[in-house]
Amino acid sequence: MQRLKIEDLQRIKEKHRAEFTLREGGYRAKVTVHMGTCGIAAGARTVMTTLIDEIAKAGLEDVIITTSGCAGLCAREPMATVEIMGHPPVKYCDLNSEKIKEIFKDHVIDGKPVEKYALVVGSETTY
Amino acid sequence: MEKFRAEVMLCSGTGCVASGTMKIKTALDEELKKRELEGEIKVVLTGCNGYCAQGPVMSVYPDEIFYQALTVNEIPKLVEEHFLKGRPYQKLMFKEPEEKLAIPSMRDIPFFKYQVLRVLRNKGLIDPERIEEYIARDGYQGAAKALIEMTSEEIIKVVRDSGLRGRGGAGFPTGLKWEFASKVQSDMKYMLCNGDEGDPGAFMDRSLMEADPHAVIEGMIIGAKAIGAHQGYIYVRAEYPLAVKRLQIAIDQCYDAGILGKNILDSGFAFDLEIYQGAGAFVCGEETALMRSIEGKRGMPRPRPPFPAQKGLWDKPSVLNNVETLAQVSLIILNGSNWYRSLGTEKSPGTKVFALTGVINNIGLIEVPMGIPLKTIIYDIGGGMKKGRKFKAVQMGGPSGGCLPEGLLDLSVTYEDIVKSGAIMGSGGMVVMDDNNCMVSTAKFFLDFSADESCGKCTPCRVGTKILLDILTDITEGRGKERDIETLMDLSNDIISSSLCGLGQTAPNPVLTTIKYFRDEYEAHIKEKWCVAGVCRDLCTFLIDEELCNGCGACLRACPAKAIIGEKKKPHRIIQDLCVQCRTCYETCRFSSIEILSAKARETNRVESVSAER
Incomplete structure (x- = not known):
């Protein structure tokens, strides 16, 4: 990466914010697997590997998979958040590779959230 | 803003x-x-x-x-x-084309509803290993503002006015700490971060370093500018491998991007940052011990003054801030002190992160505005007690803190109110306990930890904690004596007033608070040889109430000592000579038919002949 100047911060922010919100990134969906120590201990790596396999199998290019830290509710890990463009993010909990396959097929591909595994929809209050 | x-x-x-x-x-x-x-x-x-x-x-x-x-x-x-x-x-309004989803929204779930995220603003949202994602969420804007538009005095003023207090536990005003160090003239100063989180049951700093390492680094850059330091260390325990890895990736990215090193963001300011891995000694969370440890010496505290702001690491002026403290500095710089004070109370502004754990439904990492009642944290955010168990106590502040009873659940979470109760805010560990916990054993557990972690430099802590532990062990094993409670209290107060550092000065807190709020349990242990919770094996007898027992056989199958006898659908009995007081039957029984009596009850409730019964 080149050395940054102040104005670069704004540029990077705008570029990546677009990617974040899926709007201009050319992506239709984003799946975040929460991989803090708690998540990893509960099996987040298996969930992640399954997800990567599923995407490869489906040959999708408009879905981003990313990792993040602890989502806060350690007791319900492994957790993942699925965000489909234009819809609020849905958090899933107590995952395993079977469940994430189902979520991948129904929610990520067909756009229908899997209610039985979902914990909550929406974003948290930051202030 | x-x-x-x-x-x-x-x-x-x-x-x-x-x-x-x-x-x-x-x-x-x-x-x-x-x-x-x-x-x-x-x-x-x-x-x-x-x-x-x-x-x-x-x-x-x-x-x-x-x-x-x-x-x-x-x-x-x-x-x-x-x-x-x-x-x-x-x-x-937009109408859902298909039928309404049955997934609740954040506002419907108390776990999310009562939380307000500042420190954890990027929780679960960014990839901690990509600096771009941090920047995309206003990352390094605070550092840029501090380095380019603000003087050291201006930074200190806004942090001081915000009322930010150190989140490591003692709650010392951060702005004041920076001001002291900034005023000392020296060729070298150090900006340090304390990531040596060691309380059993606490994982706030760990999660934060894993989820948002750049927020900590940004806080350190701002602090370094405020005090005039050009070298910094993040002290992290080696038991946090993922935190160490992600911090190192973040530091490397910062060097690549010109956010660390010389001429940061073209501002002319230079700051170098390294990770120092600690070996996991609890005392190294104490500031002077931590500095000795970075110097490569054995981590032991030294008397203060001189305070680290005058003579710290390698005898140079140093500031040590906690991970959580540093992670909110950039927000204060960007949004100002009034914004910061818009949450929390007059003397404890802002939010606090807690690691919520124990016998509670929602174990996790939470952030709440200061001043929120304990009850809201435990019953709303925490989702109440697991399996409908009865609340007994909440342990706050780890081995330096105390146990608060149900009567204090209306207490609001601020530095002042919690200290008044005898516990401490601590770094934010919160362990919820139910009536399966024996308070004497709980105190003993923490004393065992403190006595073990005492560095041994000063006598009150080295010997005092050991004696406290011995007395507590005696009480839990049936050798308790009449005057023990008074001895515990006297000795505790002596240790608090004469120990060298925070470890010894707070180590007796678990003893004092359990005596203060659960004295009857100590008395039952000593006088009646009875541990009501059935935890201390020498002080309890497990008995089956034959009127409540329906003979389901669950306890019989679960008993590891094969001490339970009885026919199907008929009341069972426990053979006291075989019983090892492991509590398994008590936890297995779904009809509350197992009673816990004092040790003396073993004699009077003897099932005479094993062979005859079988």
């Missing part, structure tokens, strides 16, 4: 612009101005949100109401209904 009551995210993607977004924007602006709402409602043009067919569309936050097919004529009505009268304008 200006604050708005609501934000309107008006789509200005190509689709919506084609169907008239700009006209809507003008109409909205005019209408808001006419009704004098322009200072309260912010209109933001956003990129395409994907619902072009019904454009122009907009979302209103924080209500999360989505409007579609907007027309200029409808705008006055919409503004009047939504922003003036405060009710969504049904006519233009």
Whole structure:
């Protein structure tokens, strides 16, 4: 990466914010697997590997998979958040590779959230 | 940053612009101005949100109401209904095409509803191994502002005015700490971060370093500028491998991007940062011991003064801040001290992160505004007691803290109120206990930890904690004596007043608070040889109430000592000579038919002959 100047911060922010919100990134969906120590201990790596396999199998290019830290509710890990463009993010909990396959097929591909595994929809209050 | 009551995210993607977004924007602006709402409602043009067919569309936050097919004529009505009268304008509201989802929203779930995220603002949202994602969420804007637009005095003033207090536990004002160090003249100063989180049951700093390492680094850069330091260390325990890895990746990225090293962001300011891995000694969380440890010596505290602000690491002026403290510094720089004070109380402003654990439904990492009652944290955010167990105590502040009983659940979480109760805020560990916990054993557990972790430099802590532990062990094993409670209290107060560092000065807190709030349990242990919770094996007898037992056989199958006998559907009995007091039957029984009596009850409730019964 080149050395940054102040104005670069704004540029990077705008570029990546677009990617974040899926709007201009050319992506239709984003799946975040929460991989803090708690998540990893509960099996987040298996969930992640399954997800990567599923995407490869489906040959999708408009879905981003990313990792993040602890989502806060350690007791319900492994957790993942699925965000489909234009819809609020849905958090899933107590995952395993079977469940994430189902979520991948129904929610990520067909756009229908899997209610039985979902914990909550929406974003948290930051202030 | 200006604050708005609501934000309107008006789509200005190509689709919506084609169907008239700009006209809507003008109409909205005019209408808001006419009704004098322009200072309260912010209109933001956003990129395409994907619902072009019904454009122009907009979302209103924080209500999360989505409007579609907007027309200029409808705008006055919409503004009047939504922003003036405060009710969504049904006519233009988005209606779910398919049936309503059964997934609850954040506001429906107390775990999320009562939380406000500042420190954890990026929790679960960014990839901690990509600096771009941190920057995308206003990362390093605070550092840029501090380095380029602000003087050291200005930084210190805004942090001091914000009232930010050290989140490591003692709650010392951060701005003041920085001011002391900034005033000392020296060729070398150090900015340090304390990531040596060691309380059993606490994982706030660990999660934060794993989820948002750049926030910590940014806080350190700002602190370094404030005090005039050009070298920094993050002290992390080696038992946190993922935190160490992610911090190192973040530091490397910062060097690559010119955010660490020489001439940061072209500001002329230089700051180098390294990780120092600690070996996991609890005492190394104490500031002077931590500094000795970085110097490569054995981690032991030294008397203060001189304070580290004068003579710290390698005898140079140093500032040591906690991970959570540093992670909020950039927000204060960006948004100002008044913004910071908008949450929390006068003397404890802002938010606090807690690691919520124990016998509670929602174990996790939470962030709440200071001043929130303990009850809300435990029953709403925590989701109440697991399996309907009865609340007994909440342990706050780890081995330095104390156990608070049910009567204190209305206590509001601030530095002052918690200290008054005898516990401490601590770094934020919160362990909830139910009636399966023996308070004497709990005190013993923490004393065992403190006695083990005492560095041995000063006598009150080295010998005192050992004696406390011995007395507690005696009490839990049936050798308790009449005067033990008084001895424990006297000795505790002596250790507190004469120990060298925070470890010894706080180590007796678990003993003092359990005696203060659960004295009857100590007395039952000593006088009646009875541990009501059935934890201390020498002080209890397990008996089956034959009227409640329906002979389901669950305890019989679960008993590892094969001490339970009885026929199916008939009351069972425990052979006391075989019973090892492991509590398994008590925890297995679903009909509450197992009673816990004092040790003496073993004699009177003897099942005579094993062979005859079988």
